[in-house]
Amino acid sequence: MKALIVDDDLALADVLAFTLRRVGFQVVLAHDGMTALERWEADDPDLIVLDLNLPRLDGISVCRRIRAVADTPIIILSVRGDEDDIVQGLEIGADDYVVKPFSPRTLVARAQAVMRRTGAPPSAGPLTVGELELDPMRREVRIGEATVHLTGLECRLLETLMASPGQVLATDYLLTTVWGPAGASRDMLKQLVRRLRSKIEPDSAHPQLVTSVAGVGYLLELP
Amino acid sequence: MKALIVDDDLALADVLAFTLRRVGFQVVLAHDGMTALERWEADDPDLIVLDLNLPRLDGISVCRRIRAVADTPIIILSVRGDEDDIVQGLEIGADDYVVKPFSPRTLVARAQAVMRRTGAPPSAGPLTVGELELDPMRREVRIGEATVHLTGLECRLLETLMASPGQVLATDYLLTTVWGPAGASRDMLKQLVRRLRSKIEPDSAHPQLVTSVAGVGYLLELP
DNA sequence: TGATTCTGTCACCAGTCTGTCACCATTTAT
DNA sequence: ATAAATGGTGACAGACTGGTGACAGAATCA
Secondary structure (H helix, E strand, O other): OEEEEEOOOHHHHHHHHHHHHHOOOEEEEEOOHHHHHHHHHHHOOOEEEEEOOOOOOOHHHHHHHHHHHOOOOEEEEEEOOOHHHHHHHHHHOOOEEEEEOOOHHHHHHHHHHHHHHHOOOOOOOOEEEOOEEEEOOOOEEEEOOEEEEOOHHHHHHHHHHHHOOOOOEEHHHHHHHHHOOOOOOHHHHHHHHHHHHHHHOOOOOOOOOEEEEOOOEEEEOOO | OEEEEEOOOHHHHHHHHHHHHHOOOEEEEEOOHHHHHHHHHHHOOOEEEEEOOOOOOOHHHHHHHHHHHOOOOEEEEEEOOOHHHHHHHHHHOOOEEEEEOOOHHHHHHHHHHHHHHOOOOOOOOOEEEOOEEEEOOOOEEEEOOEEEEOOHHHHHHHHHHHHOOOOOEEHHHHHHHHHOOOOOOHHHHHHHHHHHHHHHOOOOOOOOOEEEEOOOEEEEOOO
């Protein structure tokens, strides 16, 4: 899922980006109203987090223009005291609002609530690489004729590997992507790789799908 | 479905309540603007029928406050001649209006039209998936030849599952959709799933219709 | 008003998942 | 040559999850 964050406060925008990335969003940034519209057009985000006080084109106008042609969920950010802005934003079509200052947890909760309320549940589409077909919502991977059930972390690892088939993904990258920035240990990744291999490799003692690159990381072999 | 009726005329409020109960609504009453807001918060109604001339807080303000944070369908009641009020109410976000005096039939028609227009849960038509045919109004599901009566929550859960057959619906999504934004607990969903299964599954110990995806949620299997 | 049904809450259970530790063989660095 | 690092393997304990049962209070019905 992709989120577009629009805020002229660069530091805050970065914090917001970090927060949403942490829970799985891809994030695109814009720091003024015009760029917001451009990015919205170019990136087709699933969610827009929109500050109301912006240079070049104010947040209300951005919200109005987007809402005129799309259903993209919009959360507006406002300063305490700007209740008129909030009301106006909501009237124009924003889906929810958050008042600064707020905790990251609040934003995440609102983002997830808005995603739930305004559309189908966030169902990732299937991923196919060669004879592997992964359904992240069902946590099932089909290998030719066989269907294998994966756990949450196994599914996440395979999804990450399948997103870049043939590319070596560094250990640190996998630790962050699968477990989040709070991190994890090499031990955990080793175990997870082992578990995944035991489920999908014809012979996990001689892996053909998920292979290791010593000192670098792992990759999903191209078919 | 629950309706909140707000009118300082007690007798009229009772008539309205009776009218809507007759067509299947649960009804909550409030006789002034402040109580209306309280009841709206506490009862999370699916529809609000709102007189504009109210003590303590007028109907326009009530409408504005509710509309600022929610999509609840609102029908405003007004006296002939108060066209400015009606226009203002609609601008603020009311969905429809009824001018006193009016017949009960008119109110019902408007209520149902508003529910349909604003995308409220499709209470009208039956849902069919495979051998399951759900009538939300009767709260009955037909499974082949057998007809089973469901409770309110059971019906809501099944309706939600049937709206996206074959798709895994996340636990949080189901909690919000079935119980509303106030949320609920996983325990409640577990129990509800159990009750629904006990009513519709051939063998609820081995569910074939409503199946679980560990760590994700539940789905209605495609036929 | 009393009876019945519905719902939320708590407890218990079996099975699964995950992190952690230990051990080992191989590779890399000193 | 030796020590350190790396990747692979096994095992186990605690946490988590989904399922089940039971009961009390709330809501509904007659």
